[in-house]
Amino acid sequence: xxxxxxxxADVTETTDPAAQGDAGTDESTTQEAPxxxxxxxxxxEPVEAIEASQEIVEGVGEKNETAGAVLQSFQxxxxxxxxxxxxxxxxxxxxxxxxxxxxxxWIATRLSRGLIRKITKFDSTQKLLAEKLSTVAIWALxxxxxxxxxxxxxxxxxFFGGAFGLAIGFGLQKTFGNLISGxxxxxxxxxxxxxxxxxxxxAGNEAxxxxxxxxxxxxxxxxxxxxxxxxxxxxxxxxxxxNWSYSSRDVRVRAPVxxxxxxxxxxxxxxxxxxxxxxxxxxxxxxxxVNIMGFGDSSVDFEVxxxxxxxEEGLANIRSDVYLRIWELFQKNDIEIPFPxxxxxLRAGKQIDRLIEAMSxxxxxxx
Numbered sequence: 602x603x604x605x606x607x608x609x610a611d612v613t614e615t616t617d618p619a620a621q622g623d624a625g626t627d628e629s630t631t632q633e634a635p636x637x638x639x640x641x642x643x644x645x646e647p648v649e650a651i652e653a654s655q656e657i658v659e660g661v662g663e664k665n666e667t668a669g670a671v672l673q674s675f676q677x678x679x680x681x682x683x684x685x686x687x688x689x690x691x692x693x694x695x696x697x698x699x700x701x702x703x704x705x706x707w708i709a710t711r712l713s714r715g716l717i718r719k720i721t722k723f724d725s726t727q728k729l730l731a732e733k734l735s736t737v738a739i740w741a742l743x744x745x746x747x748x749x750x751x752x753x754x755x756x757x758x759x760f761f762g763g764a765f766g767l768a769i770g771f772g773l774q775k776t777f778g779n780l781i782s783g784x785x786x787x788x789x790x791x792x793x794x795x796x797x798x799x800x801x802x803x804a805g806n807e808a809x810x811x812x813x814x815x816x817x818x819x820x821x822x823x824x825x826x827x828x829x830x831x832x833x834x835x836x837x838x839x840x841x842x843x844n845w846s847y848s849s850r851d852v853r854v855r856a857p858v859x860x861x862x863x864x865x866x867x868x869x870x871x872x873x874x875x876x877x878x879x880x881x882x883x884x885x886x887x888x889x890x891v892n893i894m895g896f897g898d899s900s901v902d903f904e905v906x907x908x909x910x911x912x913e914e915g916l917a918n919i920r921s922d923v924y925l926r927i928w929e930l931f932q933k934n935d936i937e938i939p940f941p942x943x944x945x946x947l948r949a950g951k952q953i954d955r956l957i958e959a960m961s962x963x964x965x966x967x968x
Contacts, residue, residue: 657694698747706743710736729794729815730787775835779818782834787815792837792844797852797912798822799843800830809845811913825915845912851884852912856920858927859900861937866893866901869936876926877907882919884908899939 657672676690713735717728786792796812800822810822810830820837822830845852860869870891877889889907896902905927909919931938947953 657690694751698750702743702747702750705746706739709739709743713739730784733784733787733817775833776818779834782838783815783817783820786834786837791847792820792842796847797845797850799845800824800832809912809916850910850912851887851908852910852916853887853906853908854916854920856905856907856923856927857894858903858905858924859897859938860903860931861899861939862896862901864901864936868934869901869903872930872934872936873903873905873927876923876930877905880919880922880926882909882911882914883923884910899941 672690676688714732717723717731717735720728720731723731792798792812792815794812794814797809798812799807800810808824808826808828810824810828813821813823813829815821815834819831819833822832824830858873860866873891874889877883883889884907887908889905892904892906894902894904905923907923909916928938930936
């Protein structure tokens with residue numbers, strides 16, 4: 602016989618107080634804290650474009666209330682561009698300071714040029730280079746003085762920084778390139794005022810001209826017909842230029858001459874030397890030279906070579922004077938200057954015979 606044990610019906614579960622406390626803590630931590638409202642951003646106050654304008658208004662108002670009131674009305678009449686405030690007084694101050702700074706820089710530039718030209722140790726090229734550098738320095742200093750006088754906050758101009766940088770990079774690229782090229786030309790003295798160079802027009806015709814001045818953007822070249830060419834400085838740096846007076850002002854001129862085969866060649870040579878000696882502007886040293894260049898189809902070819910020291914006065918005119926004197930001496934000494942002659946040999950043929958018969962018949966009809 603077996604018996605089964607049973608548990609009492611009323612059995613109560615015991616709980617740990619510490620566990621209850623932890624559970625309560627977890628429930629309290631899961632509850633979110635109430636959200637605090639974020640402060641609204643305050644609008645930025647506009648920045649004065651010209652800080653000195655308000656100081657001028659206050660200074661003038663302390664001495665004269667009427668003038669101060671007028672300036673204050675100009676200061677109140679303003680508009681905003683982004684976060685920058687520009688008033689009518691700012692505009693008037695900018696115009697006044699610009700005129701003052703330009704006048705001051707112009708006077709300083711004239712004075713600096715006068716002082717530089719009085720320096721005897723500098724040659725013409727060094728004086729011109731010193732003038733260009735002093736002019737650039739004076740105008741840069743004048744710009745900084747104007748900014749300081751106006752009290753302009755340069756950070757307020759950051760809005761225009763990108764556009765100004767693009768203008769410098771694209772619009773003024775050639776201008777700055779020509780400026781630097783002009784300074785380099787003066788530094789190495791390859792081209793300087795007074796030099797004689799060869800210039801070409803748009804049609805490709807070459808002419809000899811003298812450099813009158815070297816400017817910031819271009820040089821001025823005057824030819825014999827008083828035509829003034831303005832050549833950008835950068836072109837002289839990258840293109841080939843013929844400078845007739847770079848290391849020396851002596852220029853050799855050539856004049857080819859032909860005489861007939863029946864002429865006395867020694868007499869011809871003496872007459873050519875005489876023509877050169879009797880023509881002005883030709884240098885005695887280096888000595889002129891007469892050369893026989895070859896025997897052509899119709900003439901014996903000579904070439905007269907002589908030197909001049911003033912190429913800016915022209916090359917064609919001195920060659921013309923030599924040719925005129927040669928012609929006079931040849932006429933006096935019965936020296937013949939031949940002209941091309943050709944002998945035509947016609948072969949007999951039916952067409953030639955018909956042409957001769959037609960011409961004969963036409964001449965007979967006229968008689």
